[in-house]
Amino acid sequence: MVDKRKSPRKFDEEFKKSIVKLYEGGKSQNALANEYGIALSSVARWVKQYSEVKIDDDTILTARQIKQLQKRNLQLEEENLILKKAIAIFTPHSTND
Structure with a gap:
């Protein structure tokens, strides 16, 4: 067959x-x-x-580019959160004795 x-x-x-x-x-x-x-x-x-999307400054992005930017933004937000936690851990707390 x-x-x-x-x-x-x-x-x-x-x-x-x-x-x-x-x-x-x-x-x-x-x-x-x-x-x-x-x-x-x-x-x-x-x-x-x-399909293209025109944004305020006349820049044109495709859906693929927008998806890549969203992924990068999420990655940067996660890195930012990690850095904030690290600063909180390694910054000495002031005490009012």
């Missing part, structure tokens, strides 16, 4: 970004999936991954 499942196709990043640009230009995810023969779940994932 022959396995009829298709092996997953690989799309390069530029292709994915071009699909997202078409979506941002007004095409629906369903239309893009049908037109290019891509799974709807792939289109949805690419839109989530590559």
Whole structure:
């Protein structure tokens, strides 16, 4: 018996970004999936991954960059908490004798 499942196709990043640009230009995810023969779940994932967000100073970030910044922020908050605890431990307490 022959396995009829298709092996997953690989799309390069530029292709994915071009699909997202078409979506941002007004095409629906369903239309893009049908037109290019891509799974709807792939289109949805690419839109989530590559859609851009413009912030106050006209900087543009992708969802991936925002996720990386959130991860870095969490790491820095944890480091900050550790340093605060270390300062509390190693700073002599003043006594009013």
